[in-house]
Amino acid sequence: MSTNLQTSPLMSTYSRFPVTIVKGKGSFVWDETGKQYLDFTSGIATCNLGHVPDVVKAKLEEQLQSLWHCSNLYHIPVQEQLAQLLVDYSFGDHVFFCNSGAEANEAAIKLARRYAQKVKGTDKYEVVTFTHSFHGRTLATISATGQGKIQAGFFPLVPGFRYLPFNDAEALADLVSEKTCAVLLELVQGEGGVVPADPAWISKIADLCRKHDILLMIDEIQTGMGRTGSLFAYEQYGIEPDVMSLAKGLGSGFPIGAIIANEKAAKAFDPGSHGSTFGGNPLATSAGLATMEYLVSSNTVQEASLLGTYLELKLNALKDTFQQIDEVRGKGLLQGIVAVEKAAKIIEKAREHNILLLTAGPDVVRILPPLTTSKQEIDQLIDALQMIFTSSLDF
Ligand SMILES: Cc1ncc(COP(=O)(O)O)c(C=O)c1O
Structure with a gap:
């Protein structure tokens, strides 16, 4: 199959390997x-x-027979079952579903701003992220991403992000400004070079977040769903985030994203403050439910x-x-x-x-x-x- 821009109908956003x-x-x-x-x-x-796992395939085939889509204006049982399972097996209390990792981080960033502005009644908006991080390809998430090569050519970026060096304990003296409302980070930077966060550094960040009532938001889009040896990587760091973003492994290959938040943070969203046509769609949440059920009931x-x-x-x-x-x-x-x-x-x-x-x-x-x-x-x-x-x- 052609990968040449001259002959391909696809935009040239990927340089693909010569394998179909x-x-x-x-x-x-x-x-x-x-x-x-x-x-x-x-x-x-x-x-x-693995590819085409039987348990997920069976659940998707069953769902294909009954309902593909109905919008979030109605209750969707499979969506609520998946949310319940995610809550039962994490720190969280409530879930918002979307379709990708970038959308999950967008939701997290919006939740953090709204928590500061609507719940606490402050004018804070700044989210601190880290060098070599990767949080997605939308305008807000490239702005959150601490890598110049991801941002190049897309200026002006969304304002309100500040980057600190990853794993640098001294830099934490600058973690909190008078505008900071949240910290967003990966516990193992994936795209940025497979760099695990230092546990002592993470617990200092968690302490600072608690002390200043700043939301601790962990991007587990790559590290989540068992990838790092526990269902979620934060479990190995002895911390509890306020918000966690998920995607990738959640649907075993079917597109789905989610944020999970504790009660305190989740109350920043109310009807009309955020949404998605496809988020939590019956097919996507069937794939997610089968994946989660399998992960929590097997070894x-x-x-x-x-x-x-x-x-x-x-x-x-x-x-x-x-x-x-x-x-x-x-x-x-x-x-x-x-x-x-x-x-x-x-x-x-x-x-x-x-x-x-x-x-x-x-x-x-x-x-x-x-x-x-x-x-x-x-x-x-x-x-x-x-x-x-x-x-x-x-x-
Ligand atoms: C840590 C992390 N966050 C966010 C994303 C973006 O996810 P998506 O490509 O589903 O938008 C990725 C994708 O590689 C990721 O690894």
Whole structure:
């Protein structure tokens, strides 16, 4: 299939790999010639239960027979069931559904401003975010994103964001200004290079937020749904956010986003203050409900945590052998190999071994197996990387 702008009807927003994927099942995808690849990208941390998981497929097929869409002007039972499950298994009290990660962060940013302005009656609006963060591609979420390359060419940005250096304890002296209403951050920066947040730094931020009544908003769009070894990454940091954004793995590949908020923050929204035609749609929330039901009733997350430790150990063993690897870092099944300016080359070579990987910036190879992967599949990756690093010491 063509990827050339001259001949493609698509806008040139992605530089695509030379692979056309037509089918997926479990940890594998197939191209149009029938070639099979081990997919350790999971559709960018989305197909957490593997491709076309049977439990989600069954629920979607059932929903397809009854109702596709009716709007949020009516009660939608499956939407309320998913919200209840998310509330039962998180810190939160109420859920707002939307269709993507960027929309979830938009909702979080709007909620934070409205909490400050309508609930508390202040004129605060500023949301503090961090360098190398990634929060989405809408105008507000690129403004929240602390990366110049994402913002380039889209000025003027939405005002009201201030960026601090990630994992920098000294910079926290500047966390709170007289206009600050919220802090928004990822606990493992995904697109920004697979960088886990330092737990001591996070607890200082949580303390400051509590002290100044600033909303602590955690973007778990990439880290959520079991990806880092617990259902949500915040559980491993001993903190409770006020707001959490989700998308990606929530629908196992069916588009859905959500914010979950505690009672205090959630009351900032009332009828008419925010909305979405498709948000919480019966099909999307069926996919989300099947995904959540499976995650909370099986050992998948615990097993994924063990598999994450196994992957990390194996990658560290490679690092001890091969000079091309500068560092291995990550959490659970979100792992990064730091190989300065070689990441693109490594994933190209992995593709020649029929394994799909991602980059996270020019220096990091990002590895995102489905939570349902196995030690054998991880060994397949490790064997391939070993061959790649052995055959080309100087690429
Ligand atoms: C941490 C984080 N936030 C937000 C987003 C944006 O999500 P979406 O692409 O669904 O809008 C992403 C996507 O990669 C992400 O990783």
